[in-house]
Amino acid sequence: NAGVTQTPKFRILKIGQSMTLQCAQDMNHNYMYWYRQDPGMGLKLIYYSVGAGITDKGEVPNGYNVSRSTTEDFPLRLELAAPSQTSVYFCASRGDRGSGANVLTFGAGSRLTVL
Amino acid sequence: AQSVTQLGSHVSVSEGALVLLRCNYSSSVPPYLFWYVQYPNQGLQLLLKYTSAATLVKGINGFEAEFKKSETSFHLTKPSAHMSDAAEYFCAVSFSNTGNQFYFGTGTSLTVIP
Secondary structure (H helix, E strand, C coil): CCCEEEECCEEEECCCCCEEEEEEECCCCCEEEEEEEECCCEEEEEEEEEECCEEEECCCCCCEEECCCCCCECCEEECCCCHHHCEEEEEEEEECCHHHECCCEECCCEEEEEC | CCEEEEECCEEEEECCCCEEEEEEEECCCCEEEEEEEECCCCCEEEEEEECCCCCEEECHHHCEEEEECCCCEEEEEECCCCHHHCEEEEEEEEECCCCCCCEECCCEEEEEEC
C-alpha cells in the first residue's frame, strides 16, 4: 500500500518554463489537496478536489492549474514558472467516511526551485 | 474568520523534560483539531486528532493533547522529551461546515537538547 506518491522529488526550473507535479493515491480517496510550504508560513492550500471531475481553488491558486480525470490522480500544473513559486509542494488525500474521514495522508513532497 | 495560531515558532527542551506546544483556534462552529509532525525532508504524519469525542486525546509516540473549548486551545504535550522528537509540529483545524478545507498553523520547530 503506497499511500500518496509524488513525483518528482526535486526539480529546478528556469523562469517562464512550465511543468507538472504528479500526485497519485491508491486508497480510493475522493478528496485530494495540493499545498505549498514556505519557511515560517505553514501550509497554504493551492487547489483541492472532492472527486473525479471536480476541482476548486484554495487560498493561493494563482499561477497553478489542476485536473482530476480519475480518482487516483491529481496533477498540479505550473505555467510560466516564477521565483515566487519556489517552494515545497505537498499532495494529500483523505477518505470521506469511517475512521479515515477528516484525516489527511500526505505525500513526501516535491521541492521546486525556480531560477 | 476561522483559523489556527501556534504560539512560538521555535521551542527548545532538554531531553527528559516536558514538551508543551501551544495551539489556539478561532471558530464559530465546532472544530476538528489535529496535530501533525514533520521530520526533515519528509511529509506530514498525523500525531493525533480531536473530532468531538473525548477531550483528552492520546496520539503516537507518547504525545497527547487536550481540547479546551473555554480557552479555544488544543495544546500538545509529552511528559518526557526524547531526542527523536526533534521535528516540526503543525496544528491544523477543519470545521463541520467546511469539511473540504483544512487550515494549518505556521508550525513549531522542536529542538531537544541532550
